[in-house]
Amino acid sequence: MPEHCCEMLQDAVDDGAIVNAPRNRMPGRILNEVDSDYAVASPDERPKLYLMNFCPFCGRAISRTVWNAEKKK
Numbered sequence: 001m002p003e004h005c006c007e008m009l010q011d012a013v014d015d016g017a018i019v020n021a022p023r024n025r026m027p028g029r030i031l032n033e034v035d036s037d038y039a040v041a042s043p044d045e046r047p048k049l050y051l052m053n054f055c056p057f058c059g060r061a062i063s064r065t066v067w068n069a070e071k072k073k
Helices: 007-015 066-070
Strands: 018-020 040-041 049-051
Touching: 007 018
Parallel strands: none
Antiparallel strands: 018 040, 040 049
């Protein structure tokens, strides 16, 4: 089981509210240019995916772009 930044994000992934997969394997159409393995999906037959920069629960950076920028500081 992958590790997530907080228990609430883990629960959201487990319940299917948030997609956690490599960007190139996400099931649906990606609608933004965020470099992340986490997305919120619309409940359509072919979901529209909105990739996320930050965890909606604890606020930690979950996209590679933001995480790398914070790491360099």
